[in-house]
Amino acid sequence: MYEHDVIVVGGGGAGLRAAIAAHEEGADVAIVTKLHPVRSHTGAAEGGINAALREGDDWELHAYDTMKGSDYLADAPAVETLAQDSPEEVINIEHWGMPFSREDDGTVSQRPFGGLSFPRTTYAGAETGHHLLHTMYEQVVKRGIEVYDEWFVQDVAVTDEDDPSERSCHGVVGIDVKTGDIQGFKANDGVILATGGPGQAFDHTTNAVANTGDGYAIAYRAGVPLEDMEFVQFHPTTLPSTGVLISEGVRGEGGILYNADGERFMFEHGYANNEGELASRDVVSRAELTEVNEGRGFEDEYVMLDMRHLGEERILDRLENILHLAEDFEGVDGLKEPMPVKPGQHYQMGGVETDENGHTCIDGLYAAGETACVSVHGANRLGGNALPELIVFGARAGVHAAGGDIEDAKIETGERGNIEYDDTEMPVQPGEAGIGAGGEASTATDGGAVTQDATAVVEREVEAQRERVEEMLSREDGVKHSQIRARLQKTMTQNVNVFREEEGVRQALRDIRDIREAYEDVYVEDPSRTFNTDLQHTIETRNLIDIAETIAMGALVRDEFRGAHWRKEHQERKDDEWLKHTLIAWHDGEPEVFFRPVILEGQNKTYEPKERSY
Amino acid sequence: MSTQVPEQEGEAESSADAETDASVESPQEQRMAKKATDRAYRDAQKKAQEEIAAAEEAVRMKVFRYDPEVEGKQEPRFDEFHVPFEKGMTVLDALMYARDHYDPSLTFRHSCRQAVCGSDAMFVNGQQRLCCKTQMSDLEWPVRVEPLPHQDVVKDLVVDMQHFYDQMHSVEPYFQGENAPDGEEQKQTRENREKIKMSTRCIWCGACMSSCNIAAGDNEYLGPAAINKAYRFYMDEREDEAELEEHRLRILEQEHGVWRCQTQFSCTEVCPKDIPLTEHIQELKREAVKSNLKFW
Numbered sequence: 001m002y003e004h005d006v007i008v009v010g011g012g013g014a015g016l017r018a019a020i021a022a023h024e025e026g027a028d029v030a031i032v033t034k035l036h037p038v039r040s041h042t043g044a045a046e047g048g049i050n051a052a053l054r055e056g057d058d059w060e061l062h063a064y065d066t067m068k069g070s071d072y073l074a075d076a077p078a079v080e081t082l083a084q085d086s087p088e089e090v091i092n093i094e095h096w097g098m099p100f101s102r103e104d105d106g107t108v109s110q111r112p113f114g115g116l117s118f119p120r121t122t123y124a125g126a127e128t129g130h131h132l133l134h135t136m137y138e139q140v141v142k143r144g145i146e147v148y149d150e151w152f153v154q155d156v157a158v159t160d161e162d163d164p165s166e167r168s169c170h171g172v173v174g175i176d177v178k179t180g181d182i183q184g185f186k187a188n189d190g191v192i193l194a195t196g197g198p199g200q201a202f203d204h205t206t207n208a209v210a211n212t213g214d215g216y217a218i219a220y221r222a223g224v225p226l227e228d229m230e231f232v233q234f235h236p237t238t239l240p241s242t243g244v245l246i247s248e249g250v251r252g253e254g255g256i257l258y259n260a261d262g263e264r265f266m267f268e269h270g271y272a273n274n275e276g277e278l279a280s281r282d283v284v285s286r287a288e289l290t291e292v293n294e295g296r297g298f299e300d301e302y303v304m305l306d307m308r309h310l311g312e313e314r315i316l317d318r319l320e321n322i323l324h325l326a327e328d329f330e331g332v333d334g335l336k337e338p339m340p341v342k343p344g345q346h347y348q349m350g351g352v353e354t355d356e357n358g359h360t361c362i363d364g365l366y367a368a369g370e371t372a373c374v375s376v377h378g379a380n381r382l383g384g385n386a387l388p389e390l391i392v393f394g395a396r397a398g399v400h401a402a403g404g405d406i407e408d409a410k411i412e413t414g415e416r417g418n419i420e421y422d423d424t425e426m427p428v429q430p431g432e433a434g435i436g437a438g439g440e441a442s443t444a445t446d447g448g449a450v451t452q453d454a455t456a457v458v459e460r461e462v463e464a465q466r467e468r469v470e471e472m473l474s475r476e477d478g479v480k481h482s483q484i485r486a487r488l489q490k491t492m493t494q495n496v497n498v499f500r501e502e503e504g505v506r507q508a509l510r511d512i513r514d515i516r517e518a519y520e521d522v523y524v525e526d527p528s529r530t531f532n533t534d535l536q537h538t539i540e541t542r543n544l545i546d547i548a549e550t551i552a553m554g555a556l557v558r559d560e561f562r563g564a565h566w567r568k569e570h571q572e573r574k575d576d577e578w579l580k581h582t583l584i585a586w587h588d589g590e591p592e593v594f595f596r597p598v599i600l601e602g603q604n605k606t607y608e609p610k611e612r613s614y
Numbered sequence: 615m616s617t618q619v620p621e622q623e624g625e626a627e628s629s630a631d632a633e634t635d636a637s638v639e640s641p642q643e644q645r646m647a648k649k650a651t652d653r654a655y656r657d658a659q660k661k662a663q664e665e666i667a668a669a670e671e672a673v674r675m676k677v678f679r680y681d682p683e684v685e686g687k688q689e690p691r692f693d694e695f696h697v698p699f700e701k702g703m704t705v706l707d708a709l710m711y712a713r714d715h716y717d718p719s720l721t722f723r724h725s726c727r728q729a730v731c732g733s734d735a736m737f738v739n740g741q742q743r744l745c746c747k748t749q750m751s752d753l754e755w756p757v758r759v760e761p762l763p764h765q766d767v768v769k770d771l772v773v774d775m776q777h778f779y780d781q782m783h784s785v786e787p788y789f790q791g792e793n794a795p796d797g798e799e800q801k802q803t804r805e806n807r808e809k810i811k812m813s814t815r816c817i818w819c820g821a822c823m824s825s826c827n828i829a830a831g832d833n834e835y836l837g838p839a840a841i842n843k844a845y846r847f848y849m850d851e852r853e854d855e856a857e858l859e860e861h862r863l864r865i866l867e868q869e870h871g872v873w874r875c876q877t878q879f880s881c882t883e884v885c886p887k888d889i890p891l892t893e894h895i896q897e898l899k900r901e902a903v904k905s906n907l908k909f910w
Contacts, residue, residue, distance in 0.1 A: 036775070038818045039723075039731040053799075093800040097789025097850065099807060099814045106633035106801030130730055131814060139787035178768060208726040242701050244728045327728060330746040331702070526719035528684045531769040534718040 001042050001458060005148070005173055007187040008194060008217060009153045013038030013045075013390035014369025014397075015194035018125025018358075019145050021398025022192075029402075032174055032185055034152040034210065034536070037137045041196050041208040042390065046247030047113065048323065049391075050380070050384040051086040052546075054110065056321065057118040059083035063602065064099035066385060069115040069280055070378025071563035072579060072609040073228065076602035077410040078374040081356045081396075086388035089395065090122055098135040100124050104244035106428030110250050111318070111604040113383040115280045115614070121384035126247045126321040130389060150177040152536050153214065154468075155460035156191055156222050158362055159452070165414040166583070169365035171455040173465045177536060180529025181465050184458040190364045190401030193219055193352065194394065197370040200540075201548040202345035202497075203489035203497035206238050206245040217543035219352040220550070224360040225414070225583040225594075227373040228350035228427075229547070230554030230565050232383055234498045236284035238344030240302045244329045246322055246341055248283065248383040251277040253318055255307040257288070257465070259296040263371065265303070271614040282380045283563045285343035285498050298340060307336035324497075337540035343498055347386060349377040349564065350554070353413050353583060357406055358397025368397040378598075379563020415585060417595065422593035423559045427506040427511040430549050431590040440519075472538065477524025481538040488515050488548055496552050501568040503606025506581045509553040516545055550591065552581045557593055575609050641687040656869040674756035675708055677720065680770045684719075690767075692758075694716070699750065705759065706745040709771075713865055722771035729886060735824070736771055737763055742821035742884040762824040778820045782839050785865055786846040791853040796866030806851040813846040813894060815887040822881035822891055833868040837890040838881035841872060848901070859907065867902045875899075 002331060004020040007401055008015045009031035022029045031037065052062045062083035080578070094108060101109040101123055112119040124131040140147065153174040158167045171186040195215030199207020220226050237246040237256075257277050259265045266272050271287035272279030288303050297303055299358075308317060312335055315323065319334075328335045345557075351373035358366040358374075369390045376389055400406050412418075491511035495504035519542060526534035560574040561567055580595040598609045675695045681687035695712040697703075704722055713720040723733040727746040731734045734745040735758040739753050749910075750757065765773035792802050822838040823829050830879055848862045866872050872895055881891040 007808055035725060035731070035733070036779070036818075039725055039733045041726060041731070043725050043730045076810070088797075091797065091799055095789075095794040097852065099801075099810060100799075102802050102804050103806065106803050108799050125811070127730070127815070130817070132812070135789070142786075142788035143792075184718060198699050208731065210725040242727065324667075325728065329702075480714070480718060482718065486714075511866060524718075526721075528681050528719065528769070530683050531772050533720050553720070605769070611827050 001184040001186055001455070003186040003188065003439060004028050006185070006191045006192065007185050007396070008192045009033070009172055010157070010194035010196060010371070011035065011042070011137075011147065011149065012040030012194060012196050012369065013042035013132055013387065014394035015192070016133070016140055017391045017394030018192045018194055018316065018368055018398035018401070020136065020139055021145065021395040022402035023143050023145050025187060025402035025404040026401055027090065027402035030185065031140070031145060032148045032151045032153055032172060034151040034177065034214075036139065037147060037361060037447045038134060040133055041211055041492030043130045044206070044208065044245065045132070045387055045570040047249045047252070048111065048123030048128045048384045049090055049132070049387040050087070050116065050120050051089050051090040051122055051388060052083065052118070052120055053090065053108065053122065055230050056122070057120050057198060059087070061109060063119055063608070065116050066335060066376060066382060067607040068610070068612060069380055069382040070376070070424050071380055071573065071612055072575070072600065072607065073231070073562060073581070073598055074375050075411055075599040076607055077599060078356045078376045080602050082376045082385070082388060082392050085392040086355060089388065089391040091578045093132065093391065096135050096139050099545070104308065110168060111212070111249065112278065113248055113252050114275070114284070115382045116384070119403055121252065123268060124248065125247050126319045128387065148174070148399045152539070154217070154465050154539060155461060156365060157458040158222045165361045167223055168363040169222070170463070171458040173458070175469070175536070177531055179231070179442065182462060182469060186455060186458045187364065189403055190366055192358065192366040192368060192397050192401055193371050194369045195371050197348045197375070198547045199345050199348070200485070201488065201492050201544050201551065203486075203493045204238070204243045205345035206235055206243050207345065210538035212544050213348070213371075213547045214540065214543050215367060216352055217546045219360060219365065219367060223586065224362055224363070224365065225353045225585040226350060226550045227353040227375060227581050227583050228378070228402070229348070229550040229561060229584065230558050230582060231349035231377070231379050231550060232345060232496070233281060233347040233349055234285040234343040235346035236281055236288055236343050238306055238346070239313070239325070239330045239342040240340050240342050242329050242450050243344045244325050245346070246305060246325065246339060248281070249304060250307050250319060250322055251481070253307070253310055255310070255315065256303055257284070257303055257305055259291045259303050260298050260382055263296070265291050265296070270431045275614035280612070281306060282378055283614055284388070286566060288341070288343055289498050292342070294475040302340040304338035304344040307334060307335065308338070316389075317574060327608050329613055340381055347381055349373070349381050350373075354530065355395065355409030355413050356393070357400040357409050358393050358402060359409065359413070361380050361564040368394045368402050368489065389569040390458065397437065411599065413481075417596070419583075419594045419596050422557055422595065424593070425508050426553070426556070429590070430509065430553060431511070431586070432516075469535065472522070472524050472535065473527060474521045478521040479518050480525070481522055481541040484515055484518050484522060485537075485541045485544065487518070488512065488544055492551070493546050496555050498567055499568065500555055502556070505552055505556045506563065509549070509556065511551045512545065550584045553591060553593060558582055568593060571602070615885050636680055643785045661737070671698065673703070673708060675712065676756050677709070677712070677771070678760040679769055680771055685691060694756070702748045704746055705736075705743070705748045705750060705753070705757065706734055707758065708750055708757070709745060720768045730807045730817055732819035735762055735819035735821040735886070737761060737824070742817060742825045744821070746888040747886060762820060762902050764824050764830045765820070777833070778818070778823055778837075778839070781823070781840040782818065782843055785836060785840045786862070787840070787843045787847070789847060789853065792855065792859055800852045802850075802852055806849075810846050810849050812889050813842050813849070814833055815889055817887060819886060821884045821886060825880040825884045827878060827880065828874050828876055832870060832874060835874045836866070836871050838895065841866065841875075841898060842889060842891050845898055848898065863902050863905050872899050872902060
């Protein structure tokens with residue numbers, strides 16, 4: 001068993017920032033990550049980092065834009081924290097050597113992004129995430145923070161009180177991918193889950209293959225509610241063949257979208273008469289798909305994004321990476337031709353419920369980055385707001401976990417306070433099935449005796465995980481995880497996509513139930529302990545099933561149209577009923593849905609919901 | 615074990631020509647020109663390969679297999695996979711297809727599949743390439759996929775990267791400037807950012823190190839990626855303390871540092887991010903000479 005004060009699971013932007021912050025508080029920190037940190041998907045982020053740095057801008061404007069962009073489903077204390085902390089965080093990473101793009105006077109460049117009232121997106125070419133990731137990893141190296149790379153964390157070790165809010169987290173259990181060795185990592189002060197998004201629940205996604213939402217599933221099965229999972233962001237400009245992202249920076253710099261009739265449809269068809277291509281991502285995604293569905297797309301699939309008029313010099317200066325991507329993955333020369341684009345799954349606005357210090361309802365368990373739902377993005381995330389979230393809330397989680405001085409949170413967590421339960425009838429009984437097959441729920445729900453000693457809690461979880469893997473490897477026949485995963489991705493893409501209809505969402509839930517049952521017969525063909533990716537992907541697939549189910553349940557329950565969540569039968573935002581978060585908690589193998597009101601009261605003002613017109 | 619497969623020798627294409635007239639064109643222009651040539655070549659290849667594809671339907675791949683603990687895989691071998699060809703298919707797509715449909719134990723690293731995570735550098739048809747950005751139609755079939763040479767094989771196409779990471783860490787790969795003003799950003803000129811831009815693109819894939827003959831023979835040689843990383847900080851004007859520059863040069867000048875480079879350009883040739891690695895190494899050699907002259 002390994003032992004540290006703070007264990008950070010995940011080596012992307014949020015995890016690295018959390019580790020640095022905890023280390024600066026004097027904690028002995030370790031990062032446990034299934035990839036080497038520089039392989040993390042933060043490296044694929046292109047656009048930029050929003051921060052109010054300049055005269056004429058201030059954090060209050062940033063907060064206002066974010067609340068509006070969220071369709072009033074973000075919590076004001078979280079949004080205001082994001083807006084207040086991000087300038088300092090951006091300057092911080094600049095001091096760490098981040099190679100930002102520069103103005104003539106040598107200051108950090110900023111550019112306009114969708115839904116922003118000021119051009120406050122700082123960036124480094126069209127590869128901001130790559131530079132952010134590497135800059136922070138460099139700082140981790142500088143500080144000598146221990147990194148266990150290619151260790152795949154299967155679960156957290158928590159005590160087993162009935163009420164999740166009384167449970168404590170004492171560590172994690174992981175498999176050394178290189179050798180198959182299963183070990184516990186005891187955390188004296190806290191565990192921070194920063195494992196990125198769950199894009200692999202969909203088959204056309206900008207997310208890496210590794211983005212299987214492990215942290216979501218781990219926290220969920222330990223008893224932490226998942227919040228607002230129905231809000232899945234589809235990015236309007238992804239390459240049709242692969243899902244590779246074409247940054248919003250292209251539109252920020254003046255790129256235009258047109259349909260097969262040559263129309264600049266964002267204006268000509270009235271989707272966003274003021275902002276045009278720079279309307280919020282949900283608006284542009286729906287506009288594109290509507291064009292395609294009404295027969296004005298190219299090959300019934302995509303529209304065109306044109307940046308040729310920006311000129312070679314500007315493109316090479318600010319968007320060069322886009323040229324490489326278009327060329328390598330679509331065979332298109334962006335200097336001479338427009339690029340084909342269509343919407344693709346991009347970002348999960350919902351996630352592990354935390355307060356603005358990254359803390360969940362379980363003592364000692366934290367989440368940060370895309371894995372967490374603080375919530376700052378509400379129903380729709382503005383471009384350029386993911387990277388500040390990583391560094392702002394990564395840092396706060398790190399400080400808090402290490403016992404540093406941080407103010408009390410205003411956001412409540414867990415099944416406490418002002419909540420109400422949902423009574424929507426589900427088409428099938430969600431949850432339960434599939435648990436037996438290598439998907440053992442966390443120790444928290446195993447009904448065993450309450451264990452107090454931290455080491456014993458971790459040891460018990462290690463035993464459980466060793467048995468689970470033993471059992472999976474000993475099976476001699478069954479269903480391949482790749483078939484199960486493909487079925488899951490297919491039903492999610494068909495039924496819980498940009499456009500959602502009630503019957504489709506119900507179908508997805510029925511399909512997921514069948515998929516759970518199929519998973520009971522899942523079978524790991526590779527008998528080896530050495531670098532067994534078959535085993536790892538099989539465990540990940542179980543995580544994806546749980547996450548996909550919460551997305552579909554949330555989508556069924558929320559019968560209104562808000563942000564990224566579009567429902568055919570409910571074409572209006574219902575503020576009277578739905579200014580509240582959807583929370584789904586796992587109770588002994590069954591999901592339970594409840595709600596908590598959105599906090600619209602900020603420091604100096606209350607954010608009044610208004611129509612989102614662009 | 616090492617991955618050098620005898621039959622592969624001599625297969626690597628040689629094309630260092632693009633590097634020769636650096637005095638005439640900027641590196642940027644050179645790269646764009648090279649891209650245009652590559653594109654024309656690729657279009658022609660693509661057309662030819664599509665014709666082949668229509669006739670043959672499936673692409674044949676020969677994939678290196680090895681697992682130290684599974685009986686029958688302990689002796690390295692090549693397995694042949696026939697994968698249905700689709701337009702736009704990359705080597706990674708084909709490997710994933712083979713794994714998901716034929717043999718789930720086929721093991722390789724991959725993640726972002728958009729050339730930024732650097733995890734799927736392999737030896738494809740005798741050259742280090744990122745599988746995710748290599749089109750099947752650009753290659754001669756059957757396509758031969760092997761782990762990166764000169765690194766220990768963990769299993770199948772997975773190599774041990776530890777030595778590579780150690781070399782990267784040995785050049786103190788982190789910003790150390792001390793002059794940042796409180797509460798505001800440091801200034802950096804556009805020219806200086808442009809100067810270091812290519813060097814900051816490294817994704818740690820290890821292709822350059824694997825292609826380097828010197829690194830193959832000298833385990834302590836820092837290697838192109840680590841030297842490039844040092845270049846990135848040495849040239850960054852925000853790190854402007856003379857002492858720090860000296861310190862960085864001393865690391866680079868060590869016995870197994872920049873002077874080991876024999877300017878063979880193989881690193882530059884295989885770099886999937888088009889970083890002019892050899893140029894950067896030469897520039898640091900010049901810096902080292904200048905710095906030493908100062909003390910005479």
